[in-house]
Amino acid sequence: xxxxxxxxxxxxxxxxxxxxxxxxxxxxxxxxxxxxxxxxxxxxxxxxxxxxxxxxxxxxxxxxxxxxxxxxxxxxxxxxxxxxxxxxxxxxxxxxxxxxxxxxxxxxxxxxxxxxxxxxxxxxxxxxxxxxxxxxxxx
Numbered sequence: 426x427x428x429x430x431x432x433x434x435x436x437x438x439x440x441x442x443x444x445x446x447x448x449x450x451x452x453x454x455x456x457x458x459x460x461x462x463x464x465x466x467x468x469x470x471x472x473x474x475x476x477x478x479x480x481x482x483x484x485x486x487x488x489x490x491x492x493x494x495x496x497x498x499x500x501x502x503x504x505x506x507x508x509x510x511x512x513x514x515x516x517x518x519x520x521x522x523x524x525x526x527x528x529x530x531x532x533x534x535x536x537x538x539x540x541x542x543x544x545x546x547x548x549x550x551x552x553x554x555x556x557x558x559x560x561x562x563x564x
Contacts, residue, residue: 430528433493435511438476438484442519446483450515450522453478459508459525461486463498474498476508476525483523494527505530 438446446453460477467473472495474486486494497506512524 429531430507431531433506433527433529434490435524435526436487436490437521438523438525439487439520440484441522444482444484446481446519446523449478449481449483450513453510453513453523455510455512457510459483459510461494461498461503461506461508463495465495465499472496478510486527505532 441447457478462475462477464473464475465471470488470491472488472491474491474494476483476485485491494506497503507528507530509526509528510523511526514522514524
């Protein structure tokens with residue numbers, strides 16, 4: 426069962442000419458998932474988000490579009506956003522060779538494929554339990 430998702434954005438991968446996309450461009454196919462990796466220590470852009478396919482760095486999310494993705498990754502929400510190849514044009518200029526899409530992954534679906542609604546985990550300690558060490562006000 427494939428997880429449903431919602432389109433957020435699409436763009437051409439930035440910086441393709443500076444990384445190793447040329448080594449794998451013949452293997453890239455539309456629909457394939459890519460890996461997003463935040464680079465907060467990048468000297469040119471603290472919101473830099475690199476794009477990889479099977480360990481090979483293809484380039485980056487363009488600077489004008491990386492802020493939201495960088496924040497999601499920084500706060501550990503890497504399973505919320507998915508990047509997929511939309512189109513590969515080997516004959517195009519390098520800055521237009523790899524067109525990708527960003528998708529918001531719908532995590533509401535259960536393993537059986539049924540939508541179970543939102544789930545919230547709540548942990549609480551009862552104030553009047555002997556283990557809590559708390560007493561009710563006025564006692």
